[in-house]
Amino acid sequence: MQLTINSNRYDLDVEPEMPLLWVLRDELGISGPKYGCGAGLCGACTVHIDGTAVRSCSINAGEVRGSITTIEGLGTPANLHVVQQAWIEHQVAQCGYCQSGQMMTAAALLSKTPDPSDSEIADAMDGNLCRCGTYTRIHSAVKTAAQMMKGK
Amino acid sequence: MARLKTIARRTFLIGSAAIAGGVAFGYYRLRQDPPNPLLKGLKAGEAAITPYVRVDAKGVTLITPRADKGQGSYSIQAHLIAEELDVDPHEVRIDPGPPNPAYFNSRIMDDSLPFTTIDDGIMARGARGGGEVLSRVLGMQITGGSSTVPDGYRKLRMAGAVARETLKEAAARRSGVSRSQLKTKDGQVILPDGKSVTYAELAVEAAQLAPVTDVTLRPEQEWRYIGKKMRRIDIVAKSTGTQQYGIDIRPDRVVYATVRANPGLGGTIKRYDASGAEKMRGVKKIVPIKDGVGVIADNTWRAFQAAAAIKIEWNDPPYPADSAGMWKVLENSFSKDLLDSRLRNDGDVEKALTGSSKPIEAEYRTPYLAHAPLEPMNAVVLYTKERLDIWTGTQIPVFLQGHAAKLTQLPEEKIYVHAQPIGGSFGARLDDTYALQAIELAMAMEGVPVKMTWSREENMGHDYPRPIQLSRAKGTVREGMVESMSIDMAGQSMGASWFNRLQAPVPPGPDTSSVNGIWDQPFAIPNFRVTGYRAKEMVPVSPWRSVGASGNGFHHGSFLDELIHAAGADPMAELIRLCNHEPSKKVLHTLRDVSAWKGSRIDDRRARGVALTLSFGVPMAQVVEVSDTPQGIKIDKVYAVCDVGRILDPVNFEAQVRGGIIWALGHAMNCELTYEKFAPVQTNFHLFEAMRFHQAPDIIVKGLELGGEVRGIGEPPVPPAAPALANAIFALTGKRVRELPLNKSVNFA
Numbered sequence: 001m002q003l004t005i006n007s008n009r010y011d012l013d014v015e016p017e018m019p020l021l022w023v024l025r026d027e028l029g030i031s032g033p034k035y036g037c038g039a040g041l042c043g044a045c046t047v048h049i050d051g052t053a054v055r056s057c058s059i060n061a062g063e064v065r066g067s068i069t070t071i072e073g074l075g076t077p078a079n080l081h082v083v084q085q086a087w088i089e090h091q092v093a094q095c096g097y098c099q100s101g102q103m104m105t106a107a108a109l110l111s112k113t114p115d116p117s118d119s120e121i122a123d124a125m126d127g128n129l130c131r132c133g134t135y136t137r138i139h140s141a142v143k144t145a146a147q148m149m150k151g152k
Numbered sequence: 153m154a155r156l157k158t159i160a161r162r163t164f165l166i167g168s169a170a171i172a173g174g175v176a177f178g179y180y181r182l183r184q185d186p187p188n189p190l191l192k193g194l195k196a197g198e199a200a201i202t203p204y205v206r207v208d209a210k211g212v213t214l215i216t217p218r219a220d221k222g223q224g225s226y227s228i229q230a231h232l233i234a235e236e237l238d239v240d241p242h243e244v245r246i247d248p249g250p251p252n253p254a255y256f257n258s259r260i261m262d263d264s265l266p267f268t269t270i271d272d273g274i275m276a277r278g279a280r281g282g283g284e285v286l287s288r289v290l291g292m293q294i295t296g297g298s299s300t301v302p303d304g305y306r307k308l309r310m311a312g313a314v315a316r317e318t319l320k321e322a323a324a325r326r327s328g329v330s331r332s333q334l335k336t337k338d339g340q341v342i343l344p345d346g347k348s349v350t351y352a353e354l355a356v357e358a359a360q361l362a363p364v365t366d367v368t369l370r371p372e373q374e375w376r377y378i379g380k381k382m383r384r385i386d387i388v389a390k391s392t393g394t395q396q397y398g399i400d401i402r403p404d405r406v407v408y409a410t411v412r413a414n415p416g417l418g419g420t421i422k423r424y425d426a427s428g429a430e431k432m433r434g435v436k437k438i439v440p441i442k443d444g445v446g447v448i449a450d451n452t453w454r455a456f457q458a459a460a461a462i463k464i465e466w467n468d469p470p471y472p473a474d475s476a477g478m479w480k481v482l483e484n485s486f487s488k489d490l491l492d493s494r495l496r497n498d499g500d501v502e503k504a505l506t507g508s509s510k511p512i513e514a515e516y517r518t519p520y521l522a523h524a525p526l527e528p529m530n531a532v533v534l535y536t537k538e539r540l541d542i543w544t545g546t547q548i549p550v551f552l553q554g555h556a557a558k559l560t561q562l563p564e565e566k567i568y569v570h571a572q573p574i575g576g577s578f579g580a581r582l583d584d585t586y587a588l589q590a591i592e593l594a595m596a597m598e599g600v601p602v603k604m605t606w607s608r609e610e611n612m613g614h615d616y617p618r619p620i621q622l623s624r625a626k627g628t629v630r631e632g633m634v635e636s637m638s639i640d641m642a643g644q645s646m647g648a649s650w651f652n653r654l655q656a657p658v659p660p661g662p663d664t665s666s667v668n669g670i671w672d673q674p675f676a677i678p679n680f681r682v683t684g685y686r687a688k689e690m691v692p693v694s695p696w697r698s699v700g701a702s703g704n705g706f707h708h709g710s711f712l713d714e715l716i717h718a719a720g721a722d723p724m725a726e727l728i729r730l731c732n733h734e735p736s737k738k739v740l741h742t743l744r745d746v747s748a749w750k751g752s753r754i755d756d757r758r759a760r761g762v763a764l765t766l767s768f769g770v771p772m773a774q775v776v777e778v779s780d781t782p783q784g785i786k787i788d789k790v791y792a793v794c795d796v797g798r799i800l801d802p803v804n805f806e807a808q809v810r811g812g813i814i815w816a817l818g819h820a821m822n823c824e825l826t827y828e829k830f831a832p833v834q835t836n837f838h839l840f841e842a843m844r845f846h847q848a849p850d851i852i853v854k855g856l857e858l859g860g861e862v863r864g865i866g867e868p869p870v871p872p873a874a875p876a877l878a879n880a881i882f883a884l885t886g887k888r889v890r891e892l893p894l895n896k897s898v899n900f901a
Contacts, residue, residue, distance in 0.1 A: 019453060037837050041836055071392065074393075077388050093384070093386070093390035094808075097222075097526045097575025099393075103393075123846075125845040129841070131524065
């Protein structure tokens, strides 16, 4: 099986029903996407497939059609994505475990809806659970990221 | 070298010995501090000036022994040391350090004592001193009880100051300039002529010196970090997916594992059949463990699949099989032989009750709740005949080390606990069952690192929850005022369950946890009685964010509101009238002003509730504002006011208050663990959602700094949120909800 992840191609020998998350984490050591529930309920494992936010715990590796981007491919400490800049500016993270998924969901939202309303933000972010309760700062950070994108 | 060790043993912690000065010899011995653990294994060219500061040729490392579960403890510990040491916390290395008695927590026992956390009387201070001695003797390096800041506020700054002065002394000897003429800045000693020498360059010389301990802490006007907006040291890593948690550790040759233990917590295993699982792809070994069985494979998902395929028969644990049976135990626990405590008995409740024509009676219930942090329990363990290495997030490293030594028969000094950043805990990592299971698996794979991860389902079922509590309350009102209140509380002892698992002595005396948040509240109701009944142990339980007060705040704050409404009084005005603790009263006055309180009813579709709970020394009062919408009740706004003595970092302070309120409201609205066949029905987040984004309200936070003792803020936001919400729902609908979660009784938008 071949997968394209963060612009790199990988040849893999795994059963097609292995969820993408476990290919990323255990086979390839890409640990930004997190295991939280294994059932598409928490969003900690969110990645992009051709720009769309997908729960990597709930899609089998064999079903992936398209190019995968993880948080590592969104931006890096030396080359931050605007969403990551906004997350830093607002100091959103507490434990931070859900935040890779939160940022991937927010980035996908903003790429399709550059100026989201409050209810569009709530709809998009509702599938990403944060046990620390950082929602108010996530809201502010999404707004800031939208402003920053406008300025670019 | 021996002399250096002797000197080092008298390092900076003299500060705390001085505080205790003048006490009897035996007591003084107990007050002495354990040796600096960093001196062991120190390499040439490295200096460990105090247990909190290590300097070598590469630079400075700050030791931050309290676990970071997201509450920002690494960051605040580093900033407290840096404030005196003159380093930029973002430019130095941070290391949680080894498990060691030197890092005992002087404040961890405060919440277990039968004295309120604000009681400054001689008995209370004596008991707190005893708690500190106990913690010191037992080497209780524990993260919990919102104690990282109160415990470290002075200690960590002293560590920074001693290290700074010792480095200056090294520079003084080298340069011939007296120490008093030297200054420090950003990791350098500055000489009078403007030349500088880095701390790293002074490491070798500093290591030869007796630490300079005649230091005084800087006045607050000179503070560079404390009280200012701080930047968390982990914020870039946590905003880029590069933060490494325990679950992300992946050593060479690692194998992946999971376990299935008896879904009835505490029950044992009868037999299992792994013949199918053994043949599945990637499975390396199937290993019996305590109360269960583990699978070792070449991928976590394959381990999960194989574990699910094992056929297991369990032995039942010794308590009722379902929730109805568990509640029955509490219902039958209000008896004389189970009387555990009467920590409050003001006036004459019986006289007030018999003298009233209309006493008010109510029964309140709070459910079992899981901590369910988003990072499931996990540990990486490498076992050899010579040593054991454990990489995991833990709030109890010294206990883990002891338990691991027992399990492996290795001496404690051969047990290396490498503490990892934690993806949420809320109390979950005050236990170490998961790590001990991983050790059992690693012992079957000598020389190979084993990474054990709980599935979410395993995690929901094996999360030692917050205990259920049942209260029977009575009260009277007279002439528009609350006249009497009696709360009888039945609950299983959290302390007994948890301390027994830790193999630590259960604190003597009454089980304070089951009545904290009630008996210790700052209200002068003329007749006020709180009675605790100790139910038998059922599901093994543990501390959950804000511990006893987490649920008890609801019992107390709701029933008091019932009485106030029965009296026909305004809830805010009556709480203020009853309040007999000045900081709490100021908190309520400020809340009334900040929320522009004009009564509990705003208009025909909006209403408000108010509650105050004093926990961990922090009076925290909240107004919750709700509205009636076609989709259900919506929480629009929360106003939160508290006093923590001093706010060390306004950014994280606000985050902790907001997060604590969202935590509390989410669970109060939507969460419980219910049991069937000894196991929780709630197996994943679809049945245990807490709060999602769309339910999160605006939260307006106001922190007061009234100058009293500096307190922690991780837990105090939790207890008053549920009663404030339930009180708002009463004001809106006229319906008094007396059982959590609230969504069993009302619909939320």
